[in-house]
Amino acid sequence: MSLPGTPSQTVGPFYSIGLCRREDNELDPNGVELRGTLYDGKGEPVPDGMIELWDAASATWGRCGTAEEAGGFRFRVPRDAAVLEVLVFSRGMLQHERTRVYLRAGDDEVWRALDDAQRARLLAQRDGDALVFDIRMQGEDATVFFEQ
């Protein structure tokens, strides 16, 4: 007999009190910068969101709120990472969403099952020494989100 799961509720606008007490955005302090902006369906930056990254290969985790950079987030991630699991939280989202960021063109099962347009939305773009990965909740070029 399986127990019903506790339902999700929004992280709300004040999550940083509890969830951003420490600097948690370096999965690898010597890693490559991965930055981006979280956008809503109107194309406006979301300044009360939060991104969590999980690199299962190196078992490193990070978290960054989007308040300080008005919708922007910034991490340092392992240079040799291929793909990271991503969770997106914000006020207005009753449950977090799951996506992935590929640091280079992938060769895994998920990547192979996506079409070119979907791949383009999950592939971080190089900008100098950094990688850029924007997350768009809705719209023509919305990020691909996965079942959880």
Add this chain to the structure above:
Amino acid sequence: MSVAVDPYEGPVVLGDDPSFGPEVQVDYPGYRSTRWRVPKRPLVTLPEELMALDGPVFGEDAIDELDNDLTRRHEGEPLGERITVSGRVLDEDGRPLRGTLVEIWQANAAGRYRHEVDQHPAPLDPNFSGAGRCLTGDEGRYRFTTIKPGSYPWRNHPNAWRPNHIHFSVFGRLFRQRLVTQMYFPGDPLFAYDPIFNSVRDPEARKLLIARFDLETTVPEWSLAYEWDIVLGRGGRGTTPLEPQ
């Protein structure tokens, strides 16, 4: 002739719909901010190995001393009704999840968050930050000492007030067990009017968000006790509906 109805201009609270089970309705129109923030395209299925992925594990270094006592973080004691909130973190099979990180945050007794965005004209309490965390112990137990948070207005709709609640963030063992939710207090008169609470459409599932007052663990002459177990299920959409009670 049919007239298009904008669901975001409709009622703040929709009727019950048990078919949702423990799933929250992510595009619940009464919570207006969902409109531009919820994905519109169907979600893509992941292969089983990614659904079974382990998540992050946190050790004692994630916890500061007194992190589980929100009443002892400052020089003086915060104002308000002192409470303990405790319970177990379980998986769907009822197995306790030990050593998992639980983080909480909340308004003070006057209904004000210590956050620059909170403009509610209620007093801040110099002795209350409103944040805590702990790792679950044996039997998956967590325990916090805090004060009962106050209700506060928000601008979702005219005369909108949130029921008293404490925000919880829990990791679990699997990556997909990640949960951020809110714990409510029994008998709150605002339940019927709150779109966030009612975005859980199944009335049986809403009960899972409400703590139980517990006289047994209430400490005489000291603090009222609330018990609340957290079950980390399969996550959201795709969850099996609750059995009829």
